Amino acid sequence: MQIFSPRRAPGTRKPWPTIESACHLSQRATSMTAHPSAVASGPSRRRLLGAATLGTLGLSAFSTAAPTAASPVLLRRQSAPTGTYRIDLHAHFLPPDYRTSLLEHGHHTIGGYPTPSWSPEEAIGFMDYYGIQAQAVSISDPGVSYLRGKEAKDMARYCNTYAAQLFKTYPTRFGAFAVLPLPDIDASIDEAVYALDDLGLDGVVLLSAYDGVYLGAPRFEALMSALNQRRTFVFVHPAAIPAESKPELPLPDFIEEFTFDTTRAATMMMATGLTQRYPDIRFQLAHAGGTLPFLSHRIGVASQTVVGELWPDGLPAPSILDIKNQISRFYYDTALSASPAAMASVLAVTSRDHIVFGSDWPFSAATLPQTGKHDPAPGLSDIFDAEQRMEIEHLNPLKQLPRLAESVNR
Numbered sequence: 001m002q003i004f005s006p007r008r009a010p011g012t013r014k015p016w017p018t019i020e021s022a023c024h025l026s027q028r029a030t031s032m033t034a035h036p037s038a039v040a041s042g043p044s045r046r047r048l049l050g051a052a053t054l055g056t057l058g059l060s061a062f063s064t065a066a067p068t069a070a071s072p073v074l075l076r077r078q079s080a081p082t083g084t085y086r087i088d089l090h091a092h093f094l095p096p097d098y099r100t101s102l103l104e105h106g107h108h109t110i111g112g113y114p115t116p117s118w119s120p121e122e123a124i125g126f127m128d129y130y131g132i133q134a135q136a137v138s139i140s141d142p143g144v145s146y147l148r149g150k151e152a153k154d155m156a157r158y159c160n161t162y163a164a165q166l167f168k169t170y171p172t173r174f175g176a177f178a179v180l181p182l183p184d185i186d187a188s189i190d191e192a193v194y195a196l197d198d199l200g201l202d203g204v205v206l207l208s209a210y211d212g213v214y215l216g217a218p219r220f221e222a223l224m225s226a227l228n229q230r231r232t233f234v235f236v237h238p239a240a241i242p243a244e245s246k247p248e249l250p251l252p253d254f255i256e257e258f259t260f261d262t263t264r265a266a267t268m269m270m271a272t273g274l275t276q277r278y279p280d281i282r283f284q285l286a287h288a289g290g291t292l293p294f295l296s297h298r299i300g301v302a303s304q305t306v307v308g309e310l311w312p313d314g315l316p317a318p319s320i321l322d323i324k325n326q327i328s329r330f331y332y333d334t335a336l337s338a339s340p341a342a343m344a345s346v347l348a349v350t351s352r353d354h355i356v357f358g359s360d361w362p363f364s365a366a367t368l369p370q371t372g373k374h375d376p377a378p379g380l381s382d383i384f385d386a387e388q389r390m391e392i393e394h395l396n397p398l399k400q401l402p403r404l405a406e407s408v409n410r
Contacts, residue, residue, distance in 0.1 A: 138237065178191065
């Protein structure tokens with residue numbers, strides 16, 4: 001039974017008939033931010049589809065459905081805490097040379113979202129507007145995996161060194177998670193040790209999969225062992241599925257596919273026993289864990305089906321009780337998930353002290369445009385009171401990042 005094989009292309013499919021017009025819309029949307037050197041390589045048609053869809057759908061792609069008479073109301077919206085108190089554990093940064101490299105290699109969109117600009121000044125302006133005390137920034141998909149060999153190692157070192165300098169320059173405003181030159185395991189261990197031990201970064205960011213192989217596969221074992229030794233806080237962020245391996249849908253990856261890939265990664269880490277072998281790694285799952293809370297029971301009952309009978313020798317077969325325990329140990333961020341439905345689902349599988357605040361900025365700039373209200377997650381007040389929100393948005397994140405906690409509390 002092959003459970004670690006890369007994602008396979010399902011075959012050639014007929015493209016959507018509006019692809020040419022979609023590409024045209026996206027090229028207009030991304031031309032304002034694209035680096036001139038990116039023109040030579042050019043964006044692929046598939047990469048542009050997601051961003052084009054945003055232009056085609058307009059802001060409706062970001063809005064939630066209006067409640068109906070049948071919609072359950074969990075709580076009347078309560079008041080949120082006031083002041084600049086939030087600690088953001090799901091925020092991204094794009095150092096200048098890294099962003100230029102992305103564009104030069106054709107990455108004009110990330111998960112279907114036009115590759116945004118970023119600077120420390122922009123980030124602080126965003127934080128000040130939305131009452132965010134500090135961000136622990138990370139590199140988003142594709143990490144540095146679009147590069148190979150020395151180029152990948154050099155880019156990871158550049159990003160991590162930039163991050164370390166960032167929180168030295170702004171000690172009360174920034175923390176950072178290290179990016180690693182995966183899928184090169186040996187180089188990634190070296191970089192993790194340097195970033196954590198020498199640079200003092202707050203943790204590590206890992207994508208859900210590299211080259212189609214999900215976290216939990218044997219190839220990651222040595223890296224996980226090194227991270228476990230350091231009791232590392234690991235932020236698991238979804239990766240875009242290769243274009244030839246996913247359904248042809250007119251939606252950018254960040255709408256649905258990102259949540260599914262986080263679920264796959266978390267499920268494989270549990271199914272292969274990784275989360276049991278390395279209990280000192282604290283894993284944060286992006287976007288409220290994707291669909292993991294909703295599927296928690298379904299994943300556990302796998303042992304009672306033919307899947308359990310065919311489970312590979314040497315791997316612990318999933319069970320309802322064990323899956324429940326493992327799922328409860330993950331940390332879940334609120335990025336693009338600050339709604340009663342998402343948070344109620346998370347609370348059904350873990351306790352409130354395992355929920356942390358995340359904004360997903362600058363990739364959430366369309367939903368957080370720095371106009372109007374100053375609460376970046378008003379939906380949290382539909383299910384949490386002010387004291388509980390303070391716990392989720394301030395206390396819980398700082399408990400996981402002691403270096404950042406010491407800096408902001410000086």
